[in-house]
Structure formats: structure tokens, C-alpha cells
Amino acid sequence: MNTHNLTLLVIIAEALLKDRLIHSIRDAGAKGFTITEAAGEGSRQRRVGELLGDNIKIEVIVNREIAERILVVLQQDYFPHFAVIAYLSDVQVVREEKYV
């Protein structure tokens, strides 16, 4: 089968940030994404949570360039103050044109 290499960017963040993150991801040029509810604990231990919802996990498949563009935005606007982590990995997809 004919597969293409793309980048999977996973962002795990406090649920409160959902709308803002979606906006940032769209702005950077991603065509789509998947959001699931997530739970866990990290270096910040607590979030506004409890009354406002736990975490969300956003998965975006994009090319390397857009993934890095999103990471830059995360680094500037989100990492300093919010509970957010993000990581990249390589994935193989069919129908590359769906993603980029």
C-alpha cells in the first residue's frame, strides 16, 4: 500500500483551553483534529479542574512544518502559564491529501 510519512502532534491540556487551542491549531493550518477527554497528573499537580473539567487530548496529523508552527505557538502562549504538554511522533497515513 502507498503510505506517506506525516507528523502526529499530541497536545494534552486543561479542558478549559479547548476553544483557544482549536483556534490556534486551525490558524497554524491544520485541516482537522481529534479531541478526547483525558485524565492524569503532571508537574503542576492541580488544575482549575474539579469544577471545570479535567484534561483534553488533542491529536493532529499534519506535516512537520505545521506541527512546528503549532509548537511555537504553544511555547509562546500556553506553556508558561497553563498545564499543557505536547509531543511529536512520525506516523504513516494513506490519502496524504486529507491532512495537508
Added chain:
Amino acid sequence: MVLAFAFGIVCRLIKSELAIPRDLYTSLSIYLLFALGLKGGVELSHSEWKELLWPAIATIVIGCITPISSYLTLRHLGRFSIADAAGIAAHYGSVSAVTFIATEKFVLANLGEGSVAPFMPTLLTLLEIPGIQIALAIGVLGLAKSNVTKETASGTPASVSSKRSMGAIWHELLTARSMVLLVGGMVIGIIVGYDGFASVKPFFDKGEWMFKGALTLFLLEMGLVAGSRLSDLRHAGIFLIIFGIVMPIMHGALGVYLGSLAGLDAGSCTVLGAMAASASYIAAPPAVRMTLPEANPTFYLTAALAITFPFNLLFGIPLYFRMALAIVAT
């Protein structure tokens, strides 16, 4: 009903795994707020608008004073950072709907039916917004200013919070769940009036079993959340604990006094006092988190939930009631 709250705290203290599902919590808060708005609207539909004028002005004055007094106290006496002081001030400037309901119940139990003015829920919605807005504005402007000085000194970039436009914050506050439910319920209440309300009265009326039961469950959940916050009191520090008790008393006295100036009866003065004294924990936390992310959530959530809310529920409400009786009687 206060026992349900205490029970919730006890459950956390004995480390019970009891937890109210978040969806139920959300449903309960939607139900309570909507019922509150609806009943308020029904009452408004047959009351005089000019009766409302002075109490409404008093409420807006309270809404402008409480965030500023909170901010100044925290910043100058408590030596909190600009963001933390403004974040906490936003909570104390806004109002807790559950404290409102509990106070109304307390007054009705003591003075009987009709002792609280029917337009009080309208005042609740009026008080919800300005407090948060003013405190956030203080915070955002204060940070922007200190960032300018810092930037010229060290060249570090400005904080993210200053990037959010005032328009976005306004939209967020006006479309927040609590605001939409209260206002929407009120509009529907005004339109349908007594006759229309009669068909849903058993479900939505504050005097019915359904509402009381939901409120009791909600208080249990509040107890659980407050209980899990108790361990944070250590981080909060003694100043915040004192602040969480003294500030409500001052604001409560202010509310009762302004209420009496506006011509409210003792029951309504008590409710206005409790509204001024209460700290929001539904509308304010997300607004503060989004706009002033530099503020530490432990401070504002602990102060509002683990200190001020229980204090008002147990001691504050009876105290404001006494104040109101003393002031209005003389």
C-alpha cells in the same frame, strides 16, 4: 441542609471514595440557576420597575466597590502579586448563587413568606458581572504596566494575558453558563408570568421538594470539593484565611447598609449583604484562569470555596441577618 455540606467535608476527611459525577454536578447547577432565574422572572412580571431602581443602583455600587477593596487589601496588606490579588478580587467581587439561595431560605424560615423582595434574583445577575470585570481589568492593566517596565529593563516579552482583548472577555462573561441561565430563565419567567409558571411549578419552584432536594445534593458536592481543598489551606497562608473571613464581614455590612439606604426591608438587606459577602466559584474561576493565567488557582479557589463559602453558610448569613435587623429596625 448545611449538614449535607458538612457531610461532604467529612467524606473527604475520612478519605471516602464518594464522588459526585461531574455530569450530575453540571446538571444540578444548570437546574438551580435556571430555576432561580425563572422564579425571579415570574416575580418580576408583576412588580413595579421603579421599586427596583434604587436597589439596582446599590447593587452596582457594591459590585464596583468589592473588587477594589479586595484587591487593595490583598495587594497592600497581604503582599500578593498583582495577578494573584486581582484573581482573588474577581472572585470576591462576584457573587455565589448558592449562598444567595441559602440566605433566601434562611430569611424565609425566620421571617416568613414574602420577607424577601421578589426582584432579588435580578440583583444577583447585576452583581455577577461588574466585580469580575473590574478585578480582571485591574489585573490586566497592572500586569501590562509592570511588563512595560520589565521589558525596558530586561527585554523579556510581554505576558500572554495582555493579548486577550477586552471584547473577548466581555463575550465570555456575558455568555457564561451562569449568566445565560439566569438571564434566559428570567426572560422566560417574565413572558410566561404566574399562569405559565403554574404548569412547571412543582419542578422549578424554590418552595417545592424538587428544588430543595437538588440544592441539598449540590451542597453535598460543594462539601466534597471544599473538603478536598482543605489541605491547600496550608499553602494559602494565614493571611488568606483571615481575608476569607474578615472581607466577607466587611462586604456583608456594606451590602446590608447600602440595601437599607436603598429602602429594602430587613430580609432583602440580609440577602444583599450575603451577596456582597459571597465569593463566586462558578463564573469567576474560568474567567480568571483564561484572562489572568499568572494567578495561582490554589489561592482563589481555596479562599472562595474552602474558607468564605463555609464561613458564610455557617456564620455569615445569621450575622448579616442580625445586622439587617439592627439597621432596618432603627
